[in-house]
Amino acid sequence: GAGVSQSPSNKVTEKGKDVELRCDPISGHTALYWYRQSLGQGLEFLIYFQGNSAPDKSGLPSDRFSAERTGGSVSTLTIQRTQQEDSAVYLCASSPAREQGVDTFGSGTRLTVV
Amino acid sequence: AQTVTQSQPEMSVQEAETVTLSCTYDTSENNYYLFWYKQPPSRQMILVIRQEAYKQQNATENRFSVNFQKAAKSFSLKISDSQLGDTAMYFCAFTITTSGTYKYIFGTGTRLKVLA
Numbered sequence: 001g002a003g004v005s006q007s008p009s010n011k012v013t014e015k016g017k018d019v020e021l022r023c024d025p026i027s028g029h030t031a032l033y034w035y036r037q038s039l040g041q042g043l044e045f046l047i048y049f050q051g052n053s054a055p056d057k058s059g060l061p062s063d064r065f066s067a068e069r070t071g072g073s074v075s076t077l078t079i080q081r082t083q084q085e086d087s088a089v090y091l092c093a094s095s096p097a098r099e100q101g102v103d104t105f106g107s108g109t110r111l112t113v114v
Numbered sequence: 115a116q117t118v119t120q121s122q123p124e125m126s127v128q129e130a131e132t133v134t135l136s137c138t139y140d141t142s143e144n145n146y147y148l149f150w151y152k153q154p155p156s157r158q159m160i161l162v163i164r165q166e167a168y169k170q171q172n173a174t175e176n177r178f179s180v181n182f183q184k185a186a187k188s189f190s191l192k193i194s195d196s197q198l199g200d201t202a203m204y205f206c207a208f209t210i211t212t213s214g215t216y217k218y219i220f221g222t223g224t225r226l227k228v229l230a
Binding site for chain 1: 156214
């Protein structure tokens with residue numbers, strides 16, 4: 001596709017349930033990032049994938065959060081046993097190289113935990 | 115600490131006027147990049163302008179320009195001839211590089227409204 005695609009656009013889930021958020025990066029982009037944007041806040045780094053290298057998971061807030069990237073393309077962010085504080089917009093970005101500032105962001109998934 | 119401070123939660127400007135959004139940051143790194151991103155209601159982050167910290171010349175991009183004061187760790191964004199389409203959240207950010215990868219550090223944003 002022409003841009004980074006994220007699905008679903010909006011997700012409402014009950015506290016304690018697991019959710020999966022999907023990111024389809026731009027074809028050929030080797031780098032992929034996940035960010036979390038809580039209400040009234042800037043973006044908080046979660047995890048970074050670069051090619052076949054081990055991902056940088058240093059931003060994941062707890063062991064309930066995990067992410068994978070299959071075949072160097074599509075990525076899934078999984079949140080287990082969701083809590084109300086997990087409510088946020090989850091943004092994905094991809095980049096063709098290590099050059100900074102050429103990232104393309106998706107429109108995010110707004111997660112609401114009730 | 116690596117932080118970005120945007121002290122103006124909300125601003126408004128009349129169409130065709132000029133507005134300046136302020137940003138200060140703190141980092142121990144010597145070489146880094148600074149950015150302003152725009153986030154319209156669609157939620158997609160759109161790069162407005164980028165500045166490399168080792169370059170003294172202020173970056174410009176059409177109606178957008180920055181005032182980069184490295185010693186003061188200040189990076190303000192000036193929008194000239196404001197247009198209704200400039201209405202959005204604006205985030206200031208810089209990147210830190212660790213182990214060959216980079217991460218953004220974002221401020222909390224300034225909500226800009228352009229008035230007709």
